[in-house]
Amino acid sequence: MEEISVDKIAYDLYQEAVRNFESGNYQQAIALLERARALAIWETGLGGDISIWLANSYDAVGKTDDAIALCRSLSKHPVGKVRKSARYMLGIFTAPQLSKLEGVVSEVPILQSPDRYERMPVARKKQNSDIPKPFRQVSLEKPDITNNNSINSFLWFAIAISLSLLVFWAKFT
Secondary structure, eight states, X not given: OOOOOHHHHHHHHXXXXXXXXXXXXXXXHHHHHHHHHHHSOTTXXXXXXXXXXXXXXXXXXXXXXXXXXXXXXXXXXXXHHHHHHHHHHHHHHTSOOOOOOTTBXXXXXXXXXXXXXXXXXXXXXXXXXXXXXXXXXXXXXXXXXXXXHHHHHHHHHHHHHHHHHHHHHHHHO
């Protein structure tokens, strides 16, 4: 009779959870990952990978605070690959949200299928305006920016973050 190890069960649950996550079934992925995490040894690569995917799943369902807390605990994980992934994800989860500039919109193609992309046709005058267009026509007017201080502050902040990430990357890789 074949004996199934706890690690094998944890690994199988982990694989099933990843498939669910990639299919968009985040709640099911969380349930499977939490079961797998209970079985796996946290200090191993498998335990770390399970926790990384769990953090991603938490974020996918809007539990970003739980994802951040999990990544913070994983930033001290004994496996270097897990630590690096956790720190990277922590940077993403804690990054400030960017606001959209009013009036700035880009043209987004409407795809008929993922395998087919049609170029935007050359602008011509059409007799019949009822014919559906393959693209939404959106104006690209430059927004009225009256406060340049906020833009300059953002640029300095972005430069500081970029330099910090470069130093961090150089130090830990």
